Amino acid sequence: DQQVKQNSPSLSVQEGRISILNCDYTNSMFDYFLWYKKYPAEGPTFLISISSIKDKNEDGRFTVFLNKSAKHLSLHIVPSQPGDSAVYFCAASGGGSARQLTFGSGTQLTVLP
């Protein structure tokens, strides 16, 4: 039972254009969402997060949008740079005191020069 889904395994974007990565979730108890970026042979690194009380959070070139009614979030990268090429994981937490993260399967973003 995949509670967090990233339906696009890969995405290619031209340098300078917008990259949009999507994520869907099924568990209504999730109230905090995160995006992690992962380069080959490295562990995931935290990128940006959003609480369910917000619908948008922005940090430089990265913006995360949350649509709670649709149980959908997206990560926008503008403008995209070749160094952004990596695997992006969506993660969610909520419910219970432990608040573990549930990860999606990831989207490989390739930014073409």
Next chain:
Amino acid sequence: EAGVAQSPRYKIIEKRQSVAFWCNPISGHATLYWYQQILGQGPKLLIQFQNNGVVDDSQLPKDRFSAERLKGVDSTLKIQPAKLEDSAVYLCASSSLAGAGYEQYFGPGTRLTVT
């Protein structure tokens, strides 16, 4: 500030052998996590420690996997005996506390291949 350290980085063993992974979290981080990441999937939590106590090990296959965090700092994850399906990257992460807003910092992982 030093990041999360893991060793070894790579390990190849035959099925039915045993293996152990080591993790040193960021100094002062009370919460430590072990994840299993199978190729093409996202990390899946195996066990979470708060200091030296287990918070959640519901997804740890306890017939073959064990983990400990003595003195609330370093942690080891052991597999005995290994199966082919245990081939994965084992990630260790730590956070200052557990909860929203306390981001998890990941180590580079140990890539295990079981033949």
